[in-house]
Amino acid sequence: MKVDEDLALPSVKLMRLFELLYSTGSVTRSAEHLGQSQPTVSIWLSQLRKLLNDPLFVRTPAGMQPTPRADALMPVVRDALACIRRLTEEAPAFVPARSTRRFRICMTDASHITLLPRLLAHVRGVAPGVRLEAARIDPDTAGAMEAGDADLAIGLVPWLESGFYQQTLFTQDWVCLVNRRHPRLAGGRLTIRRYEAEPHVGIVSGTGYQLLEATLRKRTIQRNVWLELPGFLGLPAILSTTDLVATLPRHIGETLARTSDLLVLKCPLPIPTFQVKQHWHARFHHDAGNRWLRGVCAALFMPGAASKVVGAA
Structure with a gap:
């Protein structure tokens, strides 16, 4: 068993053993649930007893019965395991048709004319409870996106690099x-x-x-x-x-x-072309709602199906 000696915390496997012994009253059945041999589980039980300074479970004709200390600790163990299990649960899915989320998109005034009407029409059709807010692109945009006060920035924003993902939507001449x-x-x-x-x-x-x-x-x-x-x-x-x-x-x-x-x-001048991109902060790369909004923008504004996302540094 690996235990933090300073905090003397039980490992997850020992808490899981505690839970199984309490519910089954059997070392053998607990070992089967854990996929371990009975001697291994007996060693774990010994470690758990030493860590908590109590026999915890006593062998009786009716099986392994909990001590008063084990009875008192069982709700704590269950709560701790429930919290740990929530860590590995999938994030809640984003359901556009039922969402009431407000998204803030930083964009230029040109995008207000060219992109926003199409985006709004689509969102109203598939996600009637979702609300959109258009904000300016300015020196505070990066901080707002990092803090979660803005979800996307769309345009030519070359200073949004470190810590941001970007995806090209289209090229402008x-x-x-x-x-x-x-x-x-x-x-x-x-x-x-x-x-x-x-x-x-x-x-x-x-x-x-x-x-x-x-x-x-x-x-x-x-x-x-x-x-x-x-x-x-x-x-x-x-x-x-x-x-x-x-x-x-x-x-x-x-x-x-x-x-x-x-x-x-x-235009008679050979002015360099530039790419209009959507940008989002790395903190929200896996956020379900942010992913949905990015997907909508890509589907609406990218020519063809090909896409390339540049990762955050």
Whole structure:
């Protein structure tokens, strides 16, 4: 028997023997239940008696009968074994149709337009009691996810690395968006020279914006920016009433074009593509509800069935 000599705690096998002897009154039957020989179980009983400083079970014509000390300890032993058994039980299953859980997802304002409506429609259909909350991606996102205050982060979030898992949902390239009746671009062709000459509206937030600005600097291209916006709110109304050009990731560009009758043009700049990923903290990798939500996002937003999860460091 391996016993912590400082705490003098009985091992699980000795507590299991205690429970069986109490219920069967037989060393032989207890040995059969434990899959051990009778001599081995007798040795364990000797160790248990020494540890608890009591005979515990006394041989009588009616079998092994408990001492008053054993009677007093039996409820404690049963409770301890019940707690240990719960450690090895499977985590409760997540049943979407019956859940009332609230999930908090950190995402960009572009994802509010492109991803959130589809996600909400799906969740309402399969999990009517589940509630969603959209939160900003900011410097506090990592801490919120580690603490369990946020469940997922979706977007281009390169600083979520150590301690996080990530899964690529789709790859983004870039397009230009203009008024469908644009006086110079309605024909659908945009060259670098024309790009430099046209007035622009700039979205000046997010990691994607940094990729665009880095490309402009590298190629020494100067945009004539007439208006800067902190996000995509109001952009469709501005483009549909002006001759401004917006350069933005394809997913949000094509979504705004469909909903606001705008024209999508091929971007003349070789702006690097980027991957939109979902991120979750390692603490919640095996959480049933978190797994379900990740699976929903993958099914809705990944092209095809292939997926790759990058493990937490």
